[in-house]
Amino acid sequence: MPENLPVPTSGGWFAEWVASGKLPGAAKAIAQLIGDTANAGSAWVNIATAKGEQIQQRIRTETAGSSAIMEALAAEAAKLGASDPAVVEVALRQLGSSAVRKHLNKASVLQNAADEMNSGDPIGDAPPDIEDDWLNRFEDLAAGASSERMQKLLGRVLAGEIRKPGAFSFATLNFVDVLDxxxxxxxxxxxxxxxxxxxxxxxxxxxxxxxxxxxxxxxxxxxxxxxxxxxxxxxxxxxxxxxxxxxxxxxxxxxxxxxxxxxxxxxxxxxxxxxxxxxxxxxxxxxxxxxxxxxxxxxxxxxxxxxxxxxxxxxxxxxxxxxxxxxxx
Structure with missing residues (x-):
């Protein structure tokens, strides 16, 4: 995985508010989109309280643990009857490449959301949390957002939802999904x-x-x-x-x-x-x-x-x- 993986920067009021717990929706989004990989055996902890180099180090820690994950996937492939090692290797490389690409996309969306938040004024009262179902749908969109235009648009959507949960309906998320x-x-x-x-x-x-x-x-x-x-x-x-x-x-x-x-x-x-x-x-x-x-x-x-x-x-x-x-x- 690239060393310069984009993550939300520590500058501006936004990161300070996330670290202090004033923006539960933002902390939840960060943790879900690029922070919560515990089920894959990761050593990551709650990314919402991390800053700068701490986040980069956790990304490197995640990368270091990828070999164990690949071994587990190879064992599972063997159970399914994929006996040709070359076929298994190609499949695993494609899977790994796809996972990295999705991770990069989500991190870029988060970076755009952080930039959008920092460009505006701090929120008066702490907003409520973002709904789980909404965030699950948003994560799917962010993972597939490979263009800069779409990453910027989704960053604005997430920033708006952090400021005012419920600001963007599922219908709008579905529209963004088909936006060409x-x-x-x-x-x-x-x-x-x-x-x-x-x-x-x-x-x-x-x-x-x-x-x-x-x-x-x-x-x-x-x-x-x-x-x-x-x-x-x-x-x-x-x-x-x-x-x-x-x-x-x-x-x-x-x-x-x-x-x-x-x-x-x-x-x-x-x-x-x-x-x-x-x-x-x-x-x-x-x-x-x-x-x-x-x-x-x-x-x-x-x-x-x-x-x-x-x-x-x-x-x-x-x-x-x-x-x-x-x-x-």
Missing amino acids: TQVATSLSAMAPFIIAYDFIPFTSRFNFTDMFDRILDLKHYGIISDEITRKTKFNPDKKQLFTVARTGFMVGGISEEEMSLDILPLTRVGKEIFPLIECSLSDDQTNEFVDHLFGHIKAEWIEIGTVKLIDRDNGIFTPVSRRNRPGNI
């Missing part, structure tokens, strides 16, 4: 058009465009629901914030109390998966969205700025620029 390049491209293409990770507005703009095929693709996988008309009520005395990815649009000077929009709602899986997609609006997309807002809402001005998300439903808006309704001074 084509569907991933459709997700990335649609991400700049989604408001508050909840729905896609102004649907007529996609007619007779390539984006219409993207929508059909995501409908097929249960990410987007059929079009509906939604009525939104406004308080003319208050401002209204619309968020698209990390961009916020604060609408002010509203002179109507209700707006009707044709929208494509996201399903539960869509609401869980889209926040994981990296997305930023281009200048053209930003200007187009402002024009659509002015076209559907009687408002005097719109501030454009950044949004720091606290969770899917809450964030902090910082204005950067402002546009007045065309014709207003």
Whole structure:
């Protein structure tokens, strides 16, 4: 096994919280994904309290014990009638290679989860534990995640589940399992058009465009629901914030109390998966969205700025620029 096997680093608040027992879900995930091999005769102990070189040493200890495991497997193969030593050796080498590859994949997913946790703020209250069945399903996905894209995505899923157990359903895990390049491209293409990770507005703009095929693709996988008309009520005395990815649009000077929009709602899986997609609006997309807002809402001005998300439903808006309704001074 490689000496530089990736493991969660000891830097940042995340490792300190795991070591202190403040994140039982994280400790459980680490122990299950790369730490608990006691049934194979390993000398590993609870990896959740280990740091840096301690973890690397335990990996080397695990590797040192692999010969005993291989001998046991060879004996079992003999019982099954595999008398040709060459056949047995090839089979065992393939099995060993597969085990190492799966172990590497899971460790990389954990490293991405640790990076994702460290990139955010510490959790206020210690969250509850992660469910066993959920973690078992996740482990299967992590073991098979050989691409950097999938390892990063699963790292974000695990980080979100550590922060808020139950944040990702089994349906979302099943979707991730069938996620291919084509569907991933459709997700990335649609991400700049989604408001508050909840729905896609102004649907007529996609007619007779390539984006219409993207929508059909995501409908097929249960990410987007059929079009509906939604009525939104406004308080003319208050401002209204619309968020698209990390961009916020604060609408002010509203002179109507209700707006009707044709929208494509996201399903539960869509609401869980889209926040994981990296997305930023281009200048053209930003200007187009402002024009659509002015076209559907009687408002005097719109501030454009950044949004720091606290969770899917809450964030902090910082204005950067402002546009007045065309014709207003």
